[in-house]
Amino acid sequence: MESGRLLDSAIVALDRGLRSVFAPARARRPLPGGPERSPDPLPEAERRASAALMRVNHAGELAAQALYHGQAFAARSAATREMLLAAASSESDHLAWCETRLKELAARPSLLNPLWYAGSFAIGAATALLGDRASLGFVAETERQVEGHLDDHLGRLPPADTRSRAILEAMRGEEIAHGAAAAAAGGTQLPAPVRALMRYTARVMTGAAYWV
Numbered sequence: 001m002e003s004g005r006l007l008d009s010a011i012v013a014l015d016r017g018l019r020s021v022f023a024p025a026r027a028r029r030p031l032p033g034g035p036e037r038s039p040d041p042l043p044e045a046e047r048r049a050s051a052a053l054m055r056v057n058h059a060g061e062l063a064a065q066a067l068y069h070g071q072a073f074a075a076r077s078a079a080t081r082e083m084l085l086a087a088a089s090s091e092s093d094h095l096a097w098c099e100t101r102l103k104e105l106a107a108r109p110s111l112l113n114p115l116w117y118a119g120s121f122a123i124g125a126a127t128a129l130l131g132d133r134a135s136l137g138f139v140a141e142t143e144r145q146v147e148g149h150l151d152d153h154l155g156r157l158p159p160a161d162t163r164s165r166a167i168l169e170a171m172r173g174e175e176i177a178h179g180a181a182a183a184a185a186g187g188t189q190l191p192a193p194v195r196a197l198m199r200y201t202a203r204v205m206t207g208a209a210y211w212v
Helices: 003-022 044-074 078-104 113-128 132-156 162-184 192-211
Strands: none
Touching: 003 044, 003 113, 044 078, 044 113, 044 132, 044 162, 044 192, 078 132, 078 162, 113 132, 132 162, 132 192
């Protein structure tokens, strides 16, 4: 990558990161479950339970954006870069939906979001340096694990929280599609130790974001 192009790409990546972490997320598509509402009618105990889960999902969507941005920054082909940025755009809707739901639940995002973004961007960029096939394989595995994570949350949501359920179900369908597209584009399966490390890292992040 030429020095001028590298500098331009770095500036764009920095701008994306600052907007993702600090600017209000904006969705291009309507919020699943109907127009925004406040306050939420859930009982207090259920509101707290849903808020903790949606804080984790918000942190996860921020990390997903960072992964895609990092991978796009270091992608070797323009086609792979465009595919990754298109997926990141979809993830920005997920981020906005989760952020809106947190506001409805009178809850805050994770205080560690800058750390989640920076760490995930670095992981994404490092993966992309291994080549586009490895990068796409990382996307496919990430989305597979996210699918399992969302299934777990759908089972843990209070039954009355149909609003959060609609959001997570919409996200789940799109995460599956992203993973399938990455695999179809030539993503290679990652070694078992790498997949295990990814699961461990995700557990650390989700465990911390649940409370902090």
